[in-house]
Amino acid sequence: MNLGRARAVPYSDQADGVTGIDKRPVDGPVRVAAPGPKGVAGSGLAGDAVCDLRHHGGDDQAVYAFAREDLDDWEKELGRPLPNGCFGENLTTNGLNVSDALIGERWRIGSEVVLEVTSGRIPCRTFQGHLGERGWVKRFTRKGASGAYLRVIEPGEIRAGDPIEVVFRPAHGVTAAMEFRAVTTERELLPRLLAAGAALHPEALAQARKYVAAQGG
Template sequence: MPAPALQLLSVNIGQPTALTIGPDSAAPRTEITGIHKQAAVGRVRVARLGLEGDHVMDTKHHGGPGQAVYVYTQEDYDHWAEELGESLDPGTYGENLLMAGLESATVRVGERFWVGSAVLEATAARIPCMVLAARMNDLGFVKRFARVRRPGFYARVIQEGDVGQGDPVRREAAPDGAPSIVDTFDLWFSQSRDPDEMRRYLNYPLAERLRTDIEEWLGAVRA
């Protein structure tokens, strides 16, 4: 049976919105975040640092060339509908692009996607944080997201262009031996990271933040 055709279902952009985070070790706090995404109408420009009109507020952990676009998939949302007992609207997890026809577990670092006139390259898994937990109104959601292992993926923009709902998506395989997106996700939560595997990962086009994290983890091993 042929694989389902890949298609762009939704293009989502976020405006700065106040969100209450916590409780944690301190009192609950209010942050301005761009996680609340809404479907855009018409075509949207994808530039080197992300989608035109989209706002990234936490630039320490999000955005930048290696995490310019966040992609999630309908297949992963379908799993969450079963897990949560309710369907979720596009943009709920803060994704810029919602695609159909693949699952994030099958994507590898360095894999490329032609969408509209833009070309994207997968670089890393999305790591959940308390902003996502607050968005879902579930303080335990970080652990839940980690357990399910359907993280979606960040991408760098290889070729700027414009995208729109309904665009077909063409997929190009990653370089041989490239780690999967889920490999990079599991690495973050692992209590026993393999130094040889981490060194191997550095041979591939990782997001800059992930590359820095791996180099720091390797430095701690050598220390």
Template sequence: MASVLSVNVGRPQDAAWAGLGYTSMDKRGVDGPVRVHRNGLVGDVVSDTKHHGGPDQAVYVFAREDLDLWGERLGARLRNGHFSENLTTEGIDVNGAEVGERWRIGTAEVEVCHVRTPCNDFKNWMGVTGHDNKAWVKRFALEARPGPYLRVLQEGVVRAGDEIEVVHRPGHGLTVSTLFRALNLDHSLRPLFDVPEILAALGAEGRAKIEEYVAATV
């Protein structure tokens, strides 16, 4: 059964290695119900609001299976929330989810709309948590398993142990992994997303990049 293993939140903490001098990357699991609203989880505070947060990046998801994969490569056990995800999941291929796919979690309904792009703070975070961060951004990107950002369609309450029910799968076949490759690794894939249904489901940043590339190649 697909489920949420951990619901994770973070608040700004001083960090000399972070671009702003502070960060909310250290997210920790919380017990009990957590309210989900259109901008994210109650108790989770975004530090870098220029590049993160908002309705198109309300909830970040990463799979326990992918944490275990990276843990094997890094020679360490990565805890739930280690990659700053809000929801650590189990039993669902979050990178095989389609853009516009909708999930019911607890009493909330969410939609896959964007992907995480690794940044310098993520690289530095891996270093301060005791893991090899050499060329980390490149290593993470080449794997093309970034985990999706979710848009909140119906506000509600989630908690660890909640089932993840896929209530709508668009069927166009364009996945989180393919979107990541199109935006970051292989721009020639971008015309694949020039479909009204897909563009409507994408976050504003991804949609702008797709439209810009398609316009330039016409």
């Protein structure tokens, strides 16, 4: 579990130059709850800074999860250590293929919290600046291991090391990675996202509907 503090950096997209992307591990307990609408509210984790409210935070992006196994993969490719939280993730998971989680899939974390997968994560210039890797946005997009954004269904407290149990998996087959590809490089996949229904991130749902309408569907 990782939290970020607002820090002034030269690569932030914000006018004031601050970002909370550099998240660091904490033991907890940390309160997790739905933060409120995007554009107004930030992170779903108490004490976690989200500075660019235009693109980050809000109920449908309350928590970001990324697999430790994918970080290990990137460590080999980049030839450098990548500690938990360095991709801006709140949850660094073990033994869970986060990018292949289904939209609407629900996770119980510890004894109280239930989260629901809404979408993959689209990389930004702040992410690239934070890692200091040239062409990072394109490299991350090409790899397609997007991690997953989640909304809070049942609030509560979590701690580092709490088990994650998948308590519901829908039957539609639309994964976070598919959603990510559909809204970035493979727009022909957009109609397939509609099978995920209201569980899908509202912005992705709107894109899918607009695409289908433009195709005369």
